[in-house]
Amino acid sequence: MMAIQSHPEAFPVRHHINTKLITETARLVSELGGFRYAPNTPLVGANAFRHESGIHQDGILKNRDLYEFIHPEDVGTNCQLVLGKFSGRHALRYRLNLMGYDDLNAEELGVLFLKFKQLASTKVFIEDEDLVTLMGKVPPSLKGTTLK
Known part of the structure; x- marks a missing residue:
């Protein structure tokens, strides 16, 4: 779904899926299924849009498309700039x-x-x-x- 939405030139098809519900749906499936998905799971994991590295943070602040060609809002979550020892x-x-x-x-x-x-x-x-x-x-x- 996100490949189709992010690269329309490569995928000449359309979908009518509300991608803003992807994260919420993943959490619901995880809860009902009795399992946890890994923090590094693409799009829905806790670390999918979390940036601590100074160079990534700088890139996000200057031009978020450098590190997020799929925007977190498009899948129902947000970007987090975590301050830590690698931050600039x-x-x-x-x-x-x-x-x-x-x-x-x-x-x-x-x-x-x-x-x-x-x-x-x-x-x-x-x-x-x-x-x-x-x-x-x-x-x-x-x-x-x-x-x-």
């Missing part, structure tokens, strides 16, 4: 901007990135709470909320 500055800045830390200059980002890398060497994934701690202040967008 671009992904860190992106996450900080999403959190409301959008006033960092290059020098401040460089200092923060060193702290981030040090923390990432001891922790598998860096969460928003960790970034708030590294920043030393809660961004305006999160004031009054409770981080999980």
Whole structure:
């Protein structure tokens, strides 16, 4: 289905399948069938659209088609840029901007990135709470909320 949808020039046929239900359907089949599919299962696995590698994250942020010629929304899921020891500055800045830390200059980002890398060497994934701690202040967008 996704090959037909993603490469119409190679497959001169059409289908009327709602591909946005693929992930939900896979979860339902897994639950009803009493089995789990692997995290690296194409299209529906937890890692199918998860990116931790700095070069992949940078590519996704610049032009997502470089690494996702099938967009996660087309199969009912989303892209995840996971911050960890392999992440780069671009992904860190992106996450900080999403959190409301959008006033960092290059020098401040460089200092923060060193702290981030040090923390990432001891922790598998860096969460928003960790970034708030590294920043030393809660961004305006999160004031009054409770981080999980």
